[in-house]
Amino acid sequence: MPNSDDSVLAALAHAREHSPKWRDFIPLPRPVEEDEPESGIAFASGNWRRAVTDRRRPGMVARRHFEAMVFCYLAEELRTGDVAVLGSNEYADWGAHLRPGRSASRNWPPSARRSGCPTPPPASSHLKDAHLSAAAHLDAGYLDNADLVIDEGGVPTLKRRRGKGTDAEAERLAAEIERRMPERSLLSIVARTAHWLTWYRHFGPASGSDPKIKDKLGRYSLAVFTGGINIGPYEAAKHIAGVTTRELSMVRNRHITLKKLNAAIADVVNAFAELDVVKAWGMAARWPPTARRWTPTSIISWPRPASGTEDSAASPTTTSLTPTWRCSPGSFRAGCGRRCT
Numbered sequence: 001m002p003n004s005d006d007s008v009l010a011a012l013a014h015a016r017e018h019s020p021k022w023r024d025f026i027p028l029p030r031p032v033e034e035d036e037p038e039s040g041i042a043f044a045s046g047n048w049r050r051a052v053t054d055r056r057r058p059g060m061v062a063r064r065h066f067e068a069m070v071f072c073y074l075a076e077e078l079r080t081g082d083v084a085v086l087g088s089n090e091y092a093d094w095g096a097h098l099r100p101g102r103s104a105s106r107n108w109p110p111s112a113r114r115s116g117c118p119t120p121p122p123a124s125s126h127l128k129d130a131h132l133s134a135a136a137h138l139d140a141g142y143l144d145n146a147d148l149v150i151d152e153g154g155v156p157t158l159k160r161r162r163g164k165g166t167d168a169e170a171e172r173l174a175a176e177i178e179r180r181m182p183e184r185s186l187l188s189i190v191a192r193t194a195h196w197l198t199w200y201r202h203f204g205p206a207s208g209s210d211p212k213i214k215d216k217l218g219r220y221s222l223a224v225f226t227g228g229i230n231i232g233p234y235e236a237a238k239h240i241a242g243v244t245t246r247e248l249s250m251v252r253n254r255h256i257t258l259k260k261l262n263a264a265i266a267d268v269v270n271a272f273a274e275l276d277v278v279k280a281w282g283m284a285a286r287w288p289p290t291a292r293r294w295t296p297t298s299i300i301s302w303p304r305p306a307s308g309t310e311d312s313a314a315s316p317t318t319t320s321l322t323p324t325w326r327c328s329p330g331s332f333r334a335g336c337g338r339r340c341t
Contacts, residue, residue, distance in 0.1 A: 007032055007043045008077055011070045014040075018063060025060040044069055186229075191221045197271050199264035200224075203255045211255060219243075223251040224264075 007029075014029040029040030036042070037059060041049055052065040077083035142148065150156050184192070194200050200220035204211045213219050222243055226236040233248035272278065 007040065008070070008073050009083065011041065011043070011066075012074055015067050015070050019067075021063075024063060025054070025057055026063045026066065028059055028061055041066075041069075043073060048072075187221070187225050190225045190228075191217070193268060193271075194221045194224075197267050199267040202260045202263040202267075203251070204260075205255060206257075213251075219247065219251055220255075223248055223256060227252060227256075 011029050014026075018026040028037060031037055032039040032042065038049065038053070041052065041061070044052075048069045052061040052069055054060065054062065074083065078085070142150070147159050147161065148156060149159060194217050200217060203216075203220050222236070222240065226233070226240075226248060233245045233252065236248055237243055237245040
């Protein structure tokens, strides 16, 4: 009877024993403890045991699920060293897989002849001469090679080359770039754009009254940020101090709709179109064809309500790959004067 230490191997033997059978369910492995019928799979986690067993079939396991579970745990045992393969530290002689000389001469591929490689048996001597020539060339220039060192055991080693250093102009350029483009977090970027563009003014209750929120910028920025990275209010409240699950869920469900979100996105896109960096891109006519066909998409997608009205409350979902606002790359052309609507 197997013990708890070799239960994975016992399960592997059980899977191999039933591998020729095509049935969907096979019996449980032999139990490690007689009073516990499922002790044969006690090495697996609770989720795996629930996946391979079925209450409607006591004493049985799903064959395909059981095999997947066994191989997952066997791979982990091999990785940690708890299970080893006999003879895994021995390697076969690769020369035994080579063709004999006469057989290779008769079946020498035409591609080798066209490439200039001589036919065997001169091929072996040609390879030997090439190695000897390379070794002689290395020996002749060894004294002048300051990067190569061969120790007493005959092991060659390349020395680590030292860099020439950074030019003063490059250092000044890096410092200026860091000064003009400081590192910012995603949440900081969302909050700064909300401060300068006030795109959060589009959000609010469905009644149109002024939201009774003390810090509207902070609350709406957190709601947009957490919706954009696809985490719910509960997870966000666990990792962000100063905000509760109710505060985030109330804003995301009652104050933000698809129509309001699109209006906020249009504010950001229109402000971006006025930046100097857009003018450095040139005209849209010179873009690659694939770039002209690209249509910007929203970072956050709020699903349409079941009632069919855009003003109803909705919650954010995963990142959208479908355009939700009417804006084309032509809006980014220098001096075009177009704006998103």
